[in-house]
Amino acid sequence: MGSRKAGLSGRRVLLVVGAGVAAYKALELARLFRRRGAGVRGVLTPAATQFVTPLSLAALTGEEVFSELFSLTRESRIGHIELSREADLVVVAPATADLLAKMANGLCDDLASTLLLATDKRILVAPAMNLRMWAHPATRRNVERLARDGVSFVGPDAGAMACGEWGLGRMAEPSAIFEAAAKLLEGDTTLPPPEGAMSAARPLAGRRAIVTAGPTHEPIDPVRVIANRSSGRQGYAIAAALAQAGAEVTLVSGPTALESPAGVGIVRVETARQMQAAVEAALPADIFVGAAAVADWRPAAEAGHKMKRGGAKEATLTLVVNPDILAGIGTRKKGRPKVVVGFAAETEKLLEHGRRKLVAKGCNLILANDVGAASGVFGGARNRVRAISADGVEEWPEATKDEVAMRLVARIVELLERAP
Ligand SMILES: Cc1cc2nc3c(=O)[nH]c(=O)nc-3n(C[C@H](O)[C@H](O)[C@H](O)COP(=O)(O)O)c2cc1C
Numbered sequence: 001m002g003s004r005k006a007g008l009s010g011r012r013v014l015l016v017v018g019a020g021v022a023a024y025k026a027l028e029l030a031r032l033f034r035r036r037g038a039g040v041r042g043v044l045t046p047a048a049t050q051f052v053t054p055l056s057l058a059a060l061t062g063e064e065v066f067s068e069l070f071s072l073t074r075e076s077r078i079g080h081i082e083l084s085r086e087a088d089l090v091v092v093a094p095a096t097a098d099l100l101a102k103m104a105n106g107l108c109d110d111l112a113s114t115l116l117l118a119t120d121k122r123i124l125v126a127p128a129m130n131l132r133m134w135a136h137p138a139t140r141r142n143v144e145r146l147a148r149d150g151v152s153f154v155g156p157d158a159g160a161m162a163c164g165e166w167g168l169g170r171m172a173e174p175s176a177i178f179e180a181a182a183k184l185l186e187g188d189t190t191l192p193p194p195e196g197a198m199s200a201a202r203p204l205a206g207r208r209a210i211v212t213a214g215p216t217h218e219p220i221d222p223v224r225v226i227a228n229r230s231s232g233r234q235g236y237a238i239a240a241a242l243a244q245a246g247a248e249v250t251l252v253s254g255p256t257a258l259e260s261p262a263g264v265g266i267v268r269v270e271t272a273r274q275m276q277a278a279v280e281a282a283l284p285a286d287i288f289v290g291a292a293a294v295a296d297w298r299p300a301a302e303a304g305h306k307m308k309r310g311g312a313k314e315a316t317l318t319l320v321v322n323p324d325i326l327a328g329i330g331t332r333k334k335g336r337p338k339v340v341v342g343f344a345a346e347t348e349k350l351l352e353h354g355r356r357k358l359v360a361k362g363c364n365l366i367l368a369n370d371v372g373a374a375s376g377v378f379g380g381a382r383n384r385v386r387a388i389s390a391d392g393v394e395e396w397p398e399a400t401k402d403e404v405a406m407r408l409v410a411r412i413v414e415l416l417e418r419a420p
Helices: 002-008 023-035 054-061 069-075 080-085 097-105 111-118 131-135 137-148 174-185 195-201 233-244 272-282 325-330 350-360 401-418
Strands: 012-017 039-044 089-095 122-127 157-160 166-170 208-213 218-221 224-226 248-253 264-268 287-290 297-299 319-321 339-346 365-370 385-389 392-395
Touching: 012 023, 012 054, 012 111, 023 039, 023 054, 023 089, 023 174, 039 054, 039 111, 080 111, 089 097, 089 111, 089 174, 097 111, 097 122, 097 137, 122 174, 131 137, 131 166, 131 401, 157 401, 166 401, 208 233, 208 272, 218 297, 224 297, 233 248, 233 264, 233 287, 233 401, 248 272, 264 272, 272 325, 287 325, 287 401, 325 339, 339 350, 339 401, 350 365, 350 385, 365 401, 385 401
Parallel strands: 012 039, 012 089, 089 122, 208 248, 208 287, 248 264, 287 339, 339 365
Antiparallel strands: 157 166, 218 224, 297 319, 365 385, 385 392
């Protein structure tokens, strides 16, 4: 840190603050720059003044703060071109979805965006937005385009959002933005994207994932099966979210009425044994998510013809146990995916069963959910899960299955980063 202080004294940063909840953290960032000896010129977008006041930023930077393009021109103390070039580095924090879109398209309808287009200096952006805004194809396109244009990125991080959701989109911590900026100011060019930004937008690029979903059907005779009420919606949502995060996904699906999600390779099966074979065939993988409701039992023998009632008052079905696909993957000695996630669909003793399953099946994470009839989970659009791992139990708030999937993906990214 001592060398950073020496390295940054006399260096100047133009800090552009966008209109996001994380704008308050820009004040802390300004303080960090000042403490390490750098001069900071603050520019707030007009909308950002709704989040932090020019006065706060001016107090922390010790310099006049600008916001309006035309008042700047009218007063002509400093021109916008000069402002855009007087700094050694431009830092945009928080970079809202709107600011990224403007930057990617060369729009300049306020002071901040005009400076960003006019500058001849390196630009470091710290995106901050709701996880869906971050995951939106439009934002991903903008990020990729900016990365190709040579803009550097730091973050975003995964975590709790001001809007109550959880996922990728939180602004990087001021200390991380400061470190990234200091590297650029010191001429360390190992930081910049394209790769960095692309991987922030697609954190699972280059990873392979296998997801199982839906029920299995275990034939009794040519027309009857043992089935369950799983719709497959949660597993399909997970496959879609993993693909959106850049993973190459194979979805092994039992019989469902759902269409294959975009960008996902699908293998349709009926029975547990077929599902197991399809999963084995899809290996190797970095990630395995067992979201299918695999039948524990199957009829010992499938009648070759439709069974007739005859005069019998009772009939007996002999069942044999099915392969345990999740345990087979989680406890593999060789070629085990780095992250194995299982579901514990329970109607009672959720945590107890979930914890036992975590260990017995060799999982990194178990999502335990109550699938009793009253919960509406099987077939419904929403889910409420508890995430059980070696770290303990997290209660995830009730959410749509898409939201649960996105939160799971962010958790998988974390687990992969920690995996040996
Ligand atoms: C309370 C509130 C919080 C917001 N937080 C964010 C945010 O974190 N990220 C974002 O991209 N947009 C956020 N927005 C939307 C932006 O403020 C809006 O798109 C604005 O036009 C962006 O302006 P800018 O380009 O000056 O940053 C938020 C809006 C409100 C009302």
